[in-house]
Amino acid sequence: MRFFLSLCILLFAFPVYSMDVSPYSIGQKLTTKQALELTQKANNRPVQDWKLPNQSPDNEPNASSIKYGIALLSDTTKLIGPKSSDPKMRYSGNSLNCVNCHLAGPSNLPGTVPLGIPYVNVMNDYPSFRARSMRIGSAEDRVNGCMVRSQGQGKPFPSDSKEMIAIIDYFKWLSKGTQLNQAMTGTGLPKVTFPDRKANVQVGQRLFGTFCITCHGAGGKGQPSATYGKDGSYTHPPLAGKDSFNDGAGMSRLKKATRFIYGNMPKGTTAQNPTLTVDQAYDIAAYVESLQRPMKAHREKDFPNPRFRPDDYAVPAYFKGDKAAYDKAKYGPYPSPS
Incomplete structure (x- = not known):
C-alpha cells in the first residue's frame, strides 16, 4: 500500500507527457506508409500557446535532479566535457554547451527562447517518428542523438544514469501546465523562404x-x-x-x-x-x-x-x-x- 501511494504521488507530481504514436511503440521501425501517416497525425495536432513554468523548481520533490539537469545543459563542457576532472564523466566530445543551440531566455534556463530550438514542449513532442532511423524515438533517444553529433564525438548517456534522469526531469518540469499531446507555438526554428540560388x-x-x-x-x-x-x-x-x-x-x-x-x-x-x-x-x-x-x-x-x-x-x-x-x-x- 505504501508503495502504491508513493507511486501515485510521483505520477501526480510529474504526469507522463508524450505524443500519441499508437499503435506503435518506442524503437519500432516503420514502413514508408506508416511513417507518412504518423507524420501527418503529428502535424495535425492542436497547437497550444507558448507557456513556461510560472514558478521555480525549488519546491518540486525532485528539485535537486531538475537543477542538475539545468546545470548539465548550461555548463555541459565543464561538467561532462572531454577535460572533466572525472574521466567517467567525459560524455561530451567537444567544448559546446547544450545551451549554445537551445538558447536560454531572460530566466537563464536553457531551451526557453521561442524559435531558438526550445525544450519547453519536448515532452509533448516525444515519442515521435525519427526519419534518421525510420524508428519511433524517445526523448532520451533525442538527447543521446545530440551527444554523439552536436556534442562532437561524444558518447550516449545510459538511460538509467543520473545525468539522463536529470535532463528528462528538467524537460518534464518545463512541460508542467501544458496540454498533453499538443504542439506549441514557438517551438523549433522560424520558417523562411530560401533564396532561389546557390549560397555564396x-x-x-x-x-x-x-x-x-x-x-x-x-x-x-x-x-x-x-x-x-x-x-x-x-x-x-x-x-x-x-x-x-x-x-x-x-x-x-x-x-x-x-x-x-x-x-x-x-x-x-x-x-x-x-x-x-x-x-x-x-x-x-x-x-x-x-x-x-x-x-x-x-x-x-x-x-x-x-x-x-x-x-x-x-x-x-x-x-x-x-x-x-x-x-x-x-x-x-x-x-x-x-
Whole structure:
C-alpha cells in the first residue's frame, strides 16, 4: 500500500507527457506508409500557446535532479566535457554547451527562447517518428542523438544514469501546465523562404567578418576562456574545428543553420525582430558549413529511406559520384518555403 501511494504521488507530481504514436511503440521501425501517416497525425495536432513554468523548481520533490539537469545543459563542457576532472564523466566530445543551440531566455534556463530550438514542449513532442532511423524515438533517444553529433564525438548517456534522469526531469518540469499531446507555438526554428540560388561562401565569409567574428572568432574557432586549458570552456562557442559539432549534427545542414542564424543571431536577436536578412543568414551559414569540423562515422546509414532524407544533408554516399547533386545538397538552391 505504501508503495502504491508513493507511486501515485510521483505520477501526480510529474504526469507522463508524450505524443500519441499508437499503435506503435518506442524503437519500432516503420514502413514508408506508416511513417507518412504518423507524420501527418503529428502535424495535425492542436497547437497550444507558448507557456513556461510560472514558478521555480525549488519546491518540486525532485528539485535537486531538475537543477542538475539545468546545470548539465548550461555548463555541459565543464561538467561532462572531454577535460572533466572525472574521466567517467567525459560524455561530451567537444567544448559546446547544450545551451549554445537551445538558447536560454531572460530566466537563464536553457531551451526557453521561442524559435531558438526550445525544450519547453519536448515532452509533448516525444515519442515521435525519427526519419534518421525510420524508428519511433524517445526523448532520451533525442538527447543521446545530440551527444554523439552536436556534442562532437561524444558518447550516449545510459538511460538509467543520473545525468539522463536529470535532463528528462528538467524537460518534464518545463512541460508542467501544458496540454498533453499538443504542439506549441514557438517551438523549433522560424520558417523562411530560401533564396532561389546557390549560397555564396565568399559573401558569407565577408558577412561573418561583419556580424559574427567578434564572438565566434576568426575562422569560427570561438573565444577560449581563461580556464580553457583546465576545462576546455569557451566564452563564445566555436563553430568549426575539433571543439565544435560534427558533420552529422543538425546544425551541419545549411537550411537548419540558416534558420537558426536568421532567428537568433547576432546575440540578442529574436525571430520576431531579426537583424539579418534571410539572404545574409543563408550565405553566412554556407561559410560556416564550409569550415573544417569533426566527421561523424557511418553517416551513409542515416536516413535509410531516401523519401525522408533532408535535401540539405550532404552525404557523398547518397549521390554516387554525382558532384553536382552533392553540391546542391550542401549549398542549394532548395525548394521553398521551409
